[in-house]
Amino acid sequence: MYRLIPAVRHGWTGYYGGVTNIPADTKAGQTPEIDPRVVFAAERTLLAWIRTGLSLMGFGFVVARFGLFLRELAAVQPGVAPPPASAATPAPGFSLAIGMALVALGVAVNLISVRQHYRVLARLNRGETMYPVTASPGVAVAAALALLGAVIAAYLFLVAR
Numbered sequence: 001m002y003r004l005i006p007a008v009r010h011g012w013t014g015y016y017g018g019v020t021n022i023p024a025d026t027k028a029g030q031t032p033e034i035d036p037r038v039v040f041a042a043e044r045t046l047l048a049w050i051r052t053g054l055s056l057m058g059f060g061f062v063v064a065r066f067g068l069f070l071r072e073l074a075a076v077q078p079g080v081a082p083p084p085a086s087a088a089t090p091a092p093g094f095s096l097a098i099g100m101a102l103v104a105l106g107v108a109v110n111l112i113s114v115r116q117h118y119r120v121l122a123r124l125n126r127g128e129t130m131y132p133v134t135a136s137p138g139v140a141v142a143a144a145l146a147l148l149g150a151v152i153a154a155y156l157f158l159v160a161r
Contacts, residue, residue, distance in 0.1 A: 034124050042120045049113030049137065056106030064099025094155060098148070105144055112137045 116137060 038124065039121070042117060042124075045120075046113055046117040049116075050110060052141070053106040053108075053110035053113065056109060057103045058106075060099045060102025060104075060106060062099070063102060064096045066099075067093075067095030098152060101148055105141070105148075109137065109141055112140075
C-alpha cells in the first residue's frame with residue numbers, strides 16, 4: 001500500500017512532488033523511492049535556465065560590440081567625418097555598459113539555476129514534497145530585465161533631446 005503526500009500550500013491543492021511511491025510502512029530516516037520523471041523534469045528546467053543564461057550572455061556580447069562596430073563603420077566611410085561628441089551622440093561606453101550588464105545577468109542566472117537545481121535534488125532525496133517556490137528566479141530575471149529596459153528607455157529619451 002502506498003500513500004500520497006498532499007501538497008496544500010499557498011491556496012494550491014493537489015498532489016505534487018516527486019516522491020509518489022512512499023510505502024505506508026516507511027520509517028523516518030529511510031529514503032523513499034523517487035519518481036524518475038520528476039528528476040528528469042528538474043534537469044529539463046536546469047537546461048532551460050542554462051539556455052536563458054547563455055542567451056543573455058550572447059546578447060550582451062553583441063550589444064557591447066555594437067557600439068564599436070558603429071564607430072568603426074563611421075571611420076571607414078570615405079568623405080564622412082565621424083560625428084562630434086555631443087549630447088546628441090550616444091556615449092561610446094553606453095553600449096559596453098549595457099552589454100556588460102546583460103553578460104553579468106546571464107552569469108548570475110546560470111549560477112542561481114545550478115543552486116536551485118541542487119536544492120530541488122536535495123529536497124527530493126530527503127523525501128520532501130516540492131511546493132511551488134515563493135520567490136522564483138524567473139521573477140528576479142524579469143525584474144532585472146525590466147530595470148535594464150527602463151534605464152535604456154531613459155537614456156534614449158535623454159539623448160533624443
